Amino acid sequence: MNSIIFTAAARLLVALMFVFSLFMLLRGHHLPGGGFIGGLIGAVSFIVYSLACGPAEARKALRITPEVIAMLGLGIALLAGMFSFFLGDPLFTGQWYWVGGDSYETSAFSLNTVLVFDIGVYLVVLGGILSLTYAFEEET
Amino acid sequence: MAEHSDPNAPWKTVSGIGTSAVTALLFVFFLQYLPIVAAGEPVRWVVPWIPSLDINFTFWIDGLSLMFALLITGIGAMVMLYAAKYLAGHPQYDRFALYLFSFMLSMLGLVLADNLIALFVFWELTTFTSYLLIGFSHTDPKSRRNALQALLLTAAGGLALLAGFILIGITQGTFEMSELNAAGSLVGKEFYTLILFLVLAGAFTKSAQVPFHFWLPNAMAAPTPVSAYLHSATMVKAGVYLLARMHPSLSGSDLWVWILSIFGAVTAVFASFMALRQTDLKQTLAYTTLMALGTLVMFLAGSTGYAITAAMTFLLVHSLYKAGLFLTIGIIDHATGTRDANVLGGLKSAMPITAAAAALAGIAMAGIPPFLGFIAKEVAYAGALEMHLWLFVVPMALIAFALMFAVAGIVAYKPFFGPQGALPHEPHEGPWPMLLGPVTLGALGLLFGLLPGISAYYLIEPAVAAVMGAPDVGGRVKLWAGFNLPLLLSLVTFGLGYLIYLKHQGLRERLARIEAKSPDLDASWDVFLDKFMGFTKLQTKLIQTGVLRQYMFATFAVFALTVFVTLMARDVGGLTLGLGGLGFMEWGVALLIIAGTVLVLLTSSRIVALVGLGVVGIGVALIFIMYSAPDVAITQLLVELLVVVLLALAFLKMPNLDPTGVQKHNFANAVLAIAVGGLTTTVLLLVVDQPFDRRLTEFFEAASWTQAFGRNIVNVILVDFRTLDTFGEIAVVLVAALGAFALLKGAAKARAVKEDKK
Secondary structure, eight states, rough: OOOHHHHHHHHHHHHHHHHHHHHHHHHHTTTTOOHHHHHHHHHHHHHHHHHHHHHHHHHHHHOOHHHHHHHHHHHHHHHHHHOOOOOOOTTTTOEEEEESSTTTTSSSSEEEEHHHHHHHHHHHHHHHHHHHHHHHHHOO | OOOOOOTTOOOOOOIIIIIIHHHHHHHHHTTTTTHHHTTTTEEEEEEEEEGGGGGEEEEEOOOHHHHHHHHHHHHHHHHHHHHHHHHHTOOHHHHHHHHHHHHHHHHHHHHHHHBBHHHHHHHHHHHHHHHHHHOOTTTHHHHHHHHHHHHHHHHHHHHHHHHHHHHHEEEEEEBHHHHHTTTTOOSSSTTTTHHHHHHHHHHHTTTOOOTTHHHHGGGGGGGGHHHHHHHHTTHHHHHHHHHHHHHHHHTTTHHHHHHHHHHHHHHHHOOOOOOHHBBHHHHHHHHHHHHHHHHHHHTTTTHHHHHHHHHHHHHHHHHHHHHHHHHHHHHHOOOOOOOOOOOOOOOOTHHHHHHHHHHHHHHHHHOOOSHHHHHHHHHHHHHHHSSSSSSHHHHHHHHHHHHHHHIIIIIIIIISSOOOOOOOSSOOOOOOOHHHHHHHHHHHHHHHHHHHHHHHIIIIHHHHHHHTTTTOOOOOSSOOSSSSHHHHHHHHHHHHHHHHHHHHHHHHHHHHHHHSSSSSHHHHHHHHHHHHHHHHHHHHHHHHHEEEOHHHHHHHHHHHHHHHHHHHHOOOOOOOOOOTOOOHHHHHHHHHHHHHHHHHOOSSSSHHHHHHHHHHHHHHHHHHHHTTTTHHHHHHHHHHHHHHHHHHHHHHTSSSSSSTTTOOHHHHHHHHHHHHHHHHHHHHHHHSSSSOOOOOHHHHHHHHHHHHOOOOOOHHHHIIHHHHHHHHHHHHHHHHHHHHHHHHHHHHHHHHHHHHHO
């Protein structure tokens, strides 16, 4: 698509949308959002970019091939699920560690496997959709 | 064939010596059970697998399974050592060792399993691993074909077996063979005939009884150590083992006696003639294995002490001498470069140890005293005379044993002591790892014969007791049983066998002529496979048209039909269309969705149709928002967006729907679309009509904060309560994306190749 307006706008929009996708990912546990939605928004941002500047440019901006991202995501999700296994809980049980306290109310923040799993979901969705779209676009 | 490898290559590899050592340790492990089992105390282990279905890994060591376990591990250890040297330097030796070891373990599982389902699992495992072993020389198309033939035949029998086992389980209420055997015979009970036929189908294919015999000689495509192992104590004996194992449950009926006697006897006699006819020593041995299997089946037809003792003694003897002879043939093949009975001769001075080992095995096979083979033959005649069909069984046994005597001369005597032939290589003695097996096995055949009391007490009588389902009275295994009819028959056998040996070359030519005229089952198999493949191709062409529209039509038609039939059958009553509560917004969204649908139907441009579908999707997302489900709505919107983008990318390369601009809708499609839409609406209305069950909702509302520390219930369900589901879903996303990626890239590559050719 050879539209200067679209190309110029896309550069701004893409960055905003990508940051927004991360925002949606991180806030997902309490407010609308999460890995699935975040991944979709992230994918849309890069699709917009590839529509504006071509798939080659978009691939370069992504730095890692989307298939690898998706596979990494699945691996991260699996590792997050296996973590509980090593602690003696059934597979995929969420593990929480409260920093500076012993419950949600008393702690400053928490480290948990649930978010790690959600990041895995995010990466799979992002990588999966992008690998499909780029392959479609490059198919001539 | 992968027969000849580098004699100087290192052979003390981990995969060779390691597997052999582990198997030898297993042998020692099983040895300790000899006194326990001989004292009449079987050992049982239970490992639960699916207890709710009465399916467990139950292992049962009694006389029968212990004898088999010792043969499997003992001969296995020697064969593995032999193979380490035999295939030394073979580029795929490690793979071979893995196959052989896995086969050994599956076979061990088969004979130890007490649960029928567990036995079936091991049964099929032996089928698979033997397929890998037979097809080990996979660059040879003949080898692949023979492996596939063995796999298909024995696996088909295995399926029949599974059906039989399940029938037993359903009618008898247990899958444990020890319980079944203790409960007495199934003869006369429900489904006995069907069960018997199914089990026999499994056993006869595995143990290569006529007319399923042809895979066994073909399986000789495997390297010699494999043949030695598969065809002496293991694979092909599995069918015999099963018949022996289920003897207390299934034997005793006329059907059992007739089928086993006739099939066994015909197999034995047919195979011994075929053995005489072969010139390749390995093929000769293959047919003698067939003869042994036939003999064993024939004696298992009986239920008397002598018949069963004959079967068990002969089983032991045969395993020892057959493994020994196969291994000897391998050494000869290695040393001289040929296995042709007409060429081989005068090897005794060059290969004295091999000659001694072959002589020991050969005498056991011929059944000459004081070897265990002689005792086996004596007991066999005694057993045959006691059987119902003795008038048929005794002459058949006599012919088979006499031919066996002659074949023993051809295989074990002539190559070493016969006249010198023109050999491809100068012969040399085999290395010790290859000699150990044949020498030990041959010596054991002699030792067991010299000490009949000990071999009977520890090995044969416990096995007989297991097969009979009652403690054995013993005393049948004797080197000298006095002047009686069996001894006379033995003498006749020797005389007849010697005559046949003297005349064997003339007989062979005559047999070859008869064989040329008789029907060839092996060739019929190929024809059958070809015809079957033709049929499957035709069927695939009919069902798998490759047209996406037809697949979708079929899928939706089946859906509509099943839902419609269910609704009719259930008699769901009337529908209520509660439109009263709808406000301005709801009507607006509904109209939007309808407008989008109409647009899709009327347009002749794919892109416009796509936009129409997008409108429908966004309408649905709006409904989600109205009923306050923001997560679902956002996802719906984004997916809608992505679908539009992806399809638009695809559609850019496709022509208009109707290039002429005229709408030509298929009437059948319209009917189907209306039917599916109508039925879905009906079902939805019926669902909404039911009182809403809030139990899950209440649980998630209450638990998502207290147990999972999240306020967004949708997300908490996705990443905490139902994580495994989500994991499965993202795995599907990944697989689908990679699959589509491969398709797109593969098509592009194929096109590029095509253009290059132009």
